[in-house]
Amino acid sequence: MINIKSIKELKKKNLIYILVLFITIFTGAAIYSTGISYEVKIDGEKIGIVQNKRVVYDLIKEIKDSISEEFKNDITIDQDITFNSVRVPKDKITSIGMIKERLDSKIDLKAHAAAISVNGKHVAFLKNESEAETVINKIKDYYMETIEGEDVKEASFLEEVEIVQVETKITDIKNIESAYNYILLGSDSVETYEVQEGDSAWTISRKLNISVEDIEKANPDINVERLKIGQEITISTLKPYISFKTVEIASYEERLPYKVTQEETNALFKGEKKVKVVGKEGRRKVEAEIIKVNGVVETKNILSEKIIDKPQDQIILTGTKQRPSTMAFGAFINPTRGRLTSRFGPRWGRMHEGIDVAGPIGTPIAAADGGVVTFAGVQGSYGKLVIINHENGYTTYYAHCNTINVRVGQRVSRGQVIATIGNTGRSTGPHLHFEVRKNGTPVNPLKHVRY
Numbered sequence: 001m002i003n004i005k006s007i008k009e010l011k012k013k014n015l016i017y018i019l020v021l022f023i024t025i026f027t028g029a030a031i032y033s034t035g036i037s038y039e040v041k042i043d044g045e046k047i048g049i050v051q052n053k054r055v056v057y058d059l060i061k062e063i064k065d066s067i068s069e070e071f072k073n074d075i076t077i078d079q080d081i082t083f084n085s086v087r088v089p090k091d092k093i094t095s096i097g098m099i100k101e102r103l104d105s106k107i108d109l110k111a112h113a114a115a116i117s118v119n120g121k122h123v124a125f126l127k128n129e130s131e132a133e134t135v136i137n138k139i140k141d142y143y144m145e146t147i148e149g150e151d152v153k154e155a156s157f158l159e160e161v162e163i164v165q166v167e168t169k170i171t172d173i174k175n176i177e178s179a180y181n182y183i184l185l186g187s188d189s190v191e192t193y194e195v196q197e198g199d200s201a202w203t204i205s206r207k208l209n210i211s212v213e214d215i216e217k218a219n220p221d222i223n224v225e226r227l228k229i230g231q232e233i234t235i236s237t238l239k240p241y242i243s244f245k246t247v248e249i250a251s252y253e254e255r256l257p258y259k260v261t262q263e264e265t266n267a268l269f270k271g272e273k274k275v276k277v278v279g280k281e282g283r284r285k286v287e288a289e290i291i292k293v294n295g296v297v298e299t300k301n302i303l304s305e306k307i308i309d310k311p312q313d314q315i316i317l318t319g320t321k322q323r324p325s326t327m328a329f330g331a332f333i334n335p336t337r338g339r340l341t342s343r344f345g346p347r348w349g350r351m352h353e354g355i356d357v358a359g360p361i362g363t364p365i366a367a368a369d370g371g372v373v374t375f376a377g378v379q380g381s382y383g384k385l386v387i388i389n390h391e392n393g394y395t396t397y398y399a400h401c402n403t404i405n406v407r408v409g410q411r412v413s414r415g416q417v418i419a420t421i422g423n424t425g426r427s428t429g430p431h432l433h434f435e436v437r438k439n440g441t442p443v444n445p446l447k448h449v450r451y
Contacts, residue, residue: 050095154247186239220295256282268319279314326411340451354435383425397435
């Protein structure tokens, strides 16, 4: 007998199996695309997977349309874009944003352009021939401004320069100013420097670590020997792709330096000099052929010259007379040996008008320079004091002496012992108080002697 209950259970199990199978198929269909997708490659390099080729074509059109109007009708892509049919899960499809980003970075857009060719090498690309001609003319004008004379015999490029129609990457195409700077300087940008107070071509070269010659080459239209505050100069080192030669006839005045001669005279002491005749520069008018390359003078051929003013020699008298040993040399020596204990300047609420040099009693004190003794004796807080007039506006004071070895009116020579260190007058211990006075006014002795 057939068990009805068993039949029902069997049907129930079959129904469950069918339901599970249906769910599995349905879920798989949802996860896995049964349609064909496309793996996109540019020159063999994979950039993603799309469901429709049109996505890539539309993105490329969008990229082309984003380029400036002048290139739209002329843009090409010289790359191999391929599509390979694949079946992949939907989650493996690359987003449109990612495809666009990769196209932007990988794709090379090309356009027709005018190349400036120098000796067969393309050095700059412009949108069209008109812009290329503008760049070449700007370079010519730049160097023509350096011409000094009115008569230009020759103005030409040293290299073979021509404009050639080519197809090139859009990223290589420059605007007029950028191409001009690039050809002229070897760079797209121009660095400038504003002249400051105290600047010269030499100080600027040291400050910026470039040579004066490079400054001259970068500024052929400027006299770098006469820079003005606030003036802007180019400091980019010129490495031009094109060399421009000019040959000009120029007339100009030239200074003629004077000679310096010396005459000996017994009217002056040895070491003394005096101008007998002041030198004067002369002038001459010159006509010359000047050859420049990139604005810098290469050769200057003198065609004619005419003296306008002759130079006048400067005559210097030099002394031969023996200098008396008691005559001032004009430079001081240290008056004694010892240790500096007090400097020139305010001290204890009053002005200290000299320096103090400590030393044992009896240490020799010498005249700091030749001269005549105007005081030798005791003077108030100075104690025993010697004053020497050096007959050149300077006098020196030697105070707190123990002994004095000279008398008033005596002439003394530089280095001659005039006294010894003591502790006389207002003194806190044996030392020399030394003063230097110029036209009666105390000055800092340490500007004349060293301790």
